[in-house]
């Protein structure tokens with residue numbers, strides 16, 4: 001992942017049409033090429049004349065936000081968060097996804113939620129509970145899986161929790177296909193979750 005200024009919008013690791021019929025091609029195109037691109041362009045513009053910030057990785061910018069110059073802090077959090085969260089979201093999708101995780105991740109879900117179905121219900125409820133725009137996240141905290149929600153483009157980075165999976169519940173992620181029916185979008189999203197990637201993320205979380 002190209003993680004330093006100047007940030008680049010990497011192509012999706014699949015075609016725009018790959019998530020049909022669960023996430024429509026137009027949404028995938030606009031979400032990646034317009035919404036994410038705007039966050040990348042804004043972040044590059046903010047950092048353009050601030051060389052010492054250009055040396056910080058995306059995660060460092062988000063983790064050390066409190067130490068950033070006050071006049072840039074909110075813009076960097078919003079736009080850097082928009083880059084981080086969207087990359088995580090798009091990498092968390094796969095046209096070969098869906099079903100349920102395997103390996104260490106399913107074992108941990110059974111330990112921490114009882115069973116996969118209980119996790120799914122709880123994650124869906126969390127995604128529906130986000131008021132306005134934001135994300136639901138599956139994270140590792142203190143060695144356990146936890147579900148959290150974050151508003152707007154806030155990220156898990158400054159919370160010192162380790163992210164495994166996220167779902168974008170901003171309306172732009174689903175409105176063209178699902179209109180106001182966020183619950184149907186969440187159900188459809190479960191068909192294209194890249195559990196292989198989530199499992200890799202989980203392994204990295206527990207190894208570190």
Ligand code: MN3
Nearest residue numbers: 035168170173
């Ligand atoms: Mn989005």
